[in-house]
Amino acid sequence: MAKDLILEIGTEEIPAGFMRDAIDKLSESASRELSGNALAYGNISAYGTPRRLTLRVTDLTDKQENRSVEFYGPPVRIAFDEKGDPTKATIGFAKSQGVDVKDLVTVTRDKGEVLAAVKKVKGQKTEKLLKELLPGIITGLLFRKSMKWGDGDAVFARPIRWLLAVYGGKTIHFNIEEVKSSSKSRGHRFMSPKPFTVSGWEDYAEGLEKGFVVLDQDKRKGIIEKGINDLALKIGGTALKDEELLETVSYLVEYPVILKGDFDEDFLKLPKEVLISVMKNHQKYFPVLSRSEGGKLLRHFIFVAGTKARDDRVVSKGNERVIRARFTDARFFYNEDKNTPLEEKNIRLKGMVFLSDLGTYYDKTERLKTIAGIIGGQLGIEPLTDVIRAAALSKADLATQMVFEFPELQGTMGKYYALLSGEKDVVARALEEQYMPTSRDGALPETEIGSVLGIADKLDTISACFISGLVPTGTSDPYALRRHAIGIINIVLDKNYHLSINGLLRESLAAITDQAHGKSRDSQDNILTEISGFFKERFRNIMISDGFPQDVVEAAISAEFDDIVDVKRRIEALSEFRRAPDFDSLGIAFKRVVNIVKGQPKGDVSDTLFVEPVERELHQSYIDTREKVDGKMTERNYKEALTIMKTLKDPVDKFFEHVLVMDENVELRKNRLSMLWEIRDLFFRIADFSKLST
Numbered sequence: 001m002a003k004d005l006i007l008e009i010g011t012e013e014i015p016a017g018f019m020r021d022a023i024d025k026l027s028e029s030a031s032r033e034l035s036g037n038a039l040a041y042g043n044i045s046a047y048g049t050p051r052r053l054t055l056r057v058t059d060l061t062d063k064q065e066n067r068s069v070e071f072y073g074p075p076v077r078i079a080f081d082e083k084g085d086p087t088k089a090t091i092g093f094a095k096s097q098g099v100d101v102k103d104l105v106t107v108t109r110d111k112g113e114v115l116a117a118v119k120k121v122k123g124q125k126t127e128k129l130l131k132e133l134l135p136g137i138i139t140g141l142l143f144r145k146s147m148k149w150g151d152g153d154a155v156f157a158r159p160i161r162w163l164l165a166v167y168g169g170k171t172i173h174f175n176i177e178e179v180k181s182s183s184k185s186r187g188h189r190f191m192s193p194k195p196f197t198v199s200g201w202e203d204y205a206e207g208l209e210k211g212f213v214v215l216d217q218d219k220r221k222g223i224i225e226k227g228i229n230d231l232a233l234k235i236g237g238t239a240l241k242d243e244e245l246l247e248t249v250s251y252l253v254e255y256p257v258i259l260k261g262d263f264d265e266d267f268l269k270l271p272k273e274v275l276i277s278v279m280k281n282h283q284k285y286f287p288v289l290s291r292s293e294g295g296k297l298l299r300h301f302i303f304v305a306g307t308k309a310r311d312d313r314v315v316s317k318g319n320e321r322v323i324r325a326r327f328t329d330a331r332f333f334y335n336e337d338k339n340t341p342l343e344e345k346n347i348r349l350k351g352m353v354f355l356s357d358l359g360t361y362y363d364k365t366e367r368l369k370t371i372a373g374i375i376g377g378q379l380g381i382e383p384l385t386d387v388i389r390a391a392a393l394s395k396a397d398l399a400t401q402m403v404f405e406f407p408e409l410q411g412t413m414g415k416y417y418a419l420l421s422g423e424k425d426v427v428a429r430a431l432e433e434q435y436m437p438t439s440r441d442g443a444l445p446e447t448e449i450g451s452v453l454g455i456a457d458k459l460d461t462i463s464a465c466f467i468s469g470l471v472p473t474g475t476s477d478p479y480a481l482r483r484h485a486i487g488i489i490n491i492v493l494d495k496n497y498h499l500s501i502n503g504l505l506r507e508s509l510a511a512i513t514d515q516a517h518g519k520s521r522d523s524q525d526n527i528l529t530e531i532s533g534f535f536k537e538r539f540r541n542i543m544i545s546d547g548f549p550q551d552v553v554e555a556a557i558s559a560e561f562d563d564i565v566d567v568k569r570r571i572e573a574l575s576e577f578r579r580a581p582d583f584d585s586l587g588i589a590f591k592r593v594v595n596i597v598k599g600q601p602k603g604d605v606s607d608t609l610f611v612e613p614v615e616r617e618l619h620q621s622y623i624d625t626r627e628k629v630d631g632k633m634t635e636r637n638y639k640e641a642l643t644i645m646k647t648l649k650d651p652v653d654k655f656f657e658h659v660l661v662m663d664e665n666v667e668l669r670k671n672r673l674s675m676l677w678e679i680r681d682l683f684f685r686i687a688d689f690s691k692l693s694t
Contacts, residue, residue: 002042002059003168005130006204008185009138010162013050016251018143018157023048023217029137030055037129038064047215049254050306051189054215055137056201062168064123071097073115076106090115130172134165138176152177162186162195169199187211188255190307212255212308221250227258228286228302235260237288237298245280252284253306261285261320265299267327270334272297273412274402278326281408285323333401341421342414346392348399358464358516361395367511368394372456374507379497381448390430390449391456393418397431411435437487444494451491455504458484463508466531467516485538492564502562505531536561543568548575555691559684566636573638574687582646589652590689593676596661601670602677609671614654621651622679629682638686645683652679 007030014022027046034041034057042059073079073093081087086094086101094101097117104115139154149159154177163181165172171183184195185207192211198204205215214220225246232239250256267275279285279301286302289295301323309315349362368391376387397403397414414431426449433450434457436443445451465471465479472481492499509524536557543553548571556571577583610616625648632641661676663669683689 001062002040003062003126004201005055005057005060005167006164006198006201007055007134007137008162008164008204009053009156009160010164010186011051011053011156011160012158014048014053014157014251016050016248019048019050019217019251020247022053022141022143022157025141026053026055026137029140030057033133033137034060037133038067038123039126039129040065048217048251049213049215049220050252051254052185052213052215053141060126060167062126064126064129066123067121069119069121070107070116071119072107072109073097073104073117075111076113076115079115093117127167127170127172130165130167131174134172134181135174135176138163150177164198164204166198166200166204187213188307191255214255217250220253220256221246224250224256224258224304227256228304231258231260231302232286232288235288235298235300236291237300238291238295239302240276240280240287240289240295242280242286245284245286249284249304253304255306255308257305257308257312258302259305259312259316259319260288260300260302261316261323262300263320263323263327267331268297268299270327270331271412271416273409274330274334274406275327277406277409278330279323281406282326283319283323285319329405330402333405337400337402337413337417338420342393342396342417342423343421345396345399349395352398355464355468355470357468358512361398363515364460364464365392365395367460367508367515368453368456370511371459371504371508372453375452375456375499375504376449378499379448379452381452386424386427387449387452389423390427390434390453393423393427393431394434394453394457437490438483440483440486440490442487444491448495451495451497455488455491455497455499458488459504459508460512462531462534463505463527464512466527466534467509467512471530472534481534482538485535486542489535489539489542489564493568496565498563498565500562501535501564502528502532532561539564539567543571548572549578551691551693552578552687555687555689558688558691559686569636570638570686573642577639577642578692582649586646586649587689587692589649590680590683592656593652593680593683594688594690597673597676597680600673600677603670603674605675605678606671609667611668612659614651614658615672615675618648618651618655618679619675621648622675622682626678626682629685633685642686645686648679648682 023046027044030046031044034044040061041057043057045056047054047056074087074089079087079090090101090104093115094104094117097119099117099119104117106113107116138160139156141156143157146155146157147159148155154160160176160179162184163174163176163179164183164185165174165181166183172181174181183198185198185204186193186195187208188211192213196203196207196211198207208215214223228239275297276287279287283301284303288298288300288302290298301319303319305315346362346365349365350360352361353359354361354364369388372391373384373388376384381387393414397410397417400413400417402413403410411432411434415428418428418431419425426447429447430445430449430453433445433447434453436445436450436454445454461479462481462484465481470479477483491497505528506524509527513524539561540553540557544550552575553571556567556574559570561567578587605619607616607619610619625644628644629641632638632644659672661669661672663672
């Protein structure tokens with residue numbers, strides 16, 4: 001008979017940033033443990049609030065199925081001697097399993113055939129199994145940071161205060177340290193602190209509703225979003241849309257109460273971004289914008305309280321006092337920073353470490369002037385002095401009081417302070433745009449100088465980290481190098497910049513090693529190869545996620561990976577070209593060329609060594625094709641180049657049909673291989689066709 005299971009882990013307030021992952025892991029862990037123990041169930045759902053994580057399993061069977069379990073013994077090759085008698089290993093295994101040797105069976109595993117004892121296992125009652133499984137599910141939840149409490153050894157995101165475990169109306173008894181499971185849950189910490197008894201999901205849901213707890217995180221989020229939008233409309237504005245902030249706030253409260261506050265209009269003289277940053281990042285408030293085009297910031301904010309108050313205005317007044325103090329600090333920092341030109345703040349960068357063994361932010365600025373100048377020069381950006389000026393000021397705002405207090409405003413404040421210092425608008429905008437994009441799909445720089453500075457800055461950070469051994473791992477990327485690489489790729493593709501990634505990396509690495517006296521250039525080639533591979537992997541993932549076939553992407557980047565725009569064009573051309581009806585036969589012909597020259601010598605082709613007419617015919621076809629392809633490659637018209645290359649198929653097929661490539665005559669053999677090498681290299685100018693599935 002199937003029954004429902006409810007597990008609730010009651011805690012002190014869990015950080016909002018932990019919640020989504022914890023909910024997912026709770027569901028995944030329960031599914032894995034139940035399935036692994038042959039327990040059938042209907043559906044699994046997981047929910048979370050700051051004070052609880054809840055698991056619901058419907059139609060959970062009340063008993064394990066009877067099943068057969070295999071216990072593996074020695075490999076068959078050593079299980080019996082030459083006479084066919086069981087060896088000591090076989091006899092010992094059978095004895096340890098309590099079976100007769102004749103009852104052992106042979107099964108195939110990854111490493112070959114082994115003997116196995118097959119035993120019938122009678123299913124246990126679910127209630128008994130849950131006493132063992134539930135504690136493991138709870139303690140198996142991992143968080144970015146965990147803590148201990150009391151004198152025990154158990155760890156969790158925050159101390160566990162109660163445990164509810166009910167299956168089919170009965171309590172599943174176990175304990176985590178001093179906390180014993182029961183059939184009691186609790187409502188809101190302040191508005192309904194008394195425990196209530198749970199016998200099933202209806203009791204539980206009704207008790208939470210009466211206890212001022214909205215358990216379902218999606219429902220809670222929807223209530224908050226609607227409440228904010230309705231209140232913003234009521235006060236004549238619209239709430240700033242911010243999915244991340246909405247997600248965070250939904251995990252800060254169990255019972256959302258939507259309220260508004262106001263601040264002095266005089267604060268609106270501060271840069272809009274400063275006010276928004278304080279409200280959003282520091283107070284978790286929702287800024288309110290006017291409904292007119294452009295969205296002017298209004299002197300209101302909306303916040304989410306977690307408790308009903310006797311007088312909402314008292315709560316609003318308290319939040320208004322907090323925001324007033326924050327804004328007053330920001331105004332002081334802003335006014336102090338304005339007293340000196342932005343350029344003069346650069347000198348302070350000499351005391352600000354970038355990476356411990358690679359100097360300061362002043363050193364980084366000097367490198368950016370070099371690299372940004374090189375990139376701007378290659379792209380023909382005029383005047384180049386604006387690019388170098390932007391690079392020279394790129395990190396100056398890190399030395400301001402505003403950015404020290406509000407680091408998320410770096411770049412933005414650089415723009416404002418640059419304008420106040422009389423810098424050109426394009427230079428000021430570049431200071432803000434250098435940090436774009438801030439996510440994989442984030443907004444890209446709009447200006448040329450901002451794009452160039454952004455590429456230079458990210459290249460320098462990636463190069464410096466790789467030189468210092470701070471390479472991303474599967475689980476760790478503290479310097480966001482993957483995001484930086486993706487950002488460079490997206491900027492280059494968006495702006496259609498034909499740049500040599502390897503060439504720029506070489507310049508970047510040289511700038512660092514020339515500046516850091518303890519660093520040697522000896523290992524630059526190895527580091528360059530490593531970083532180039534790092535970029536290649538990011539580019540590969542982007543192309544595949546954009547819908548290009550994996551084998552096409554692999555074929556293009558295997559042939560050559562340097563000019564990212566060029567590589568994408570080859571991918572696009574090849575992706576379209578392979579859809580042609582006769583593509584498979586062309587692919588087979590080329591693969592044959594690649595396979596036969598692999599590992600073979602390569603030299604010059606001599607027409608005096610041609611014996612068969614098809615040899616001369618193939619070579620002449622190659623020369624004619626190469627001349628035409630050269631023109632299309634210069635134009636970067638890869639689709640036409642591929643169409644021209646297709647004419648080599650018939651001569652190649654005839655060549656293989658009438659000529660023995662691996663002739664006994666060494667000179668003939670080498671000449672034929674060299675001709676095939678030329679054809680192979682021609683195709684490789686676009687892609688490695690051997691990587692394509694046909």
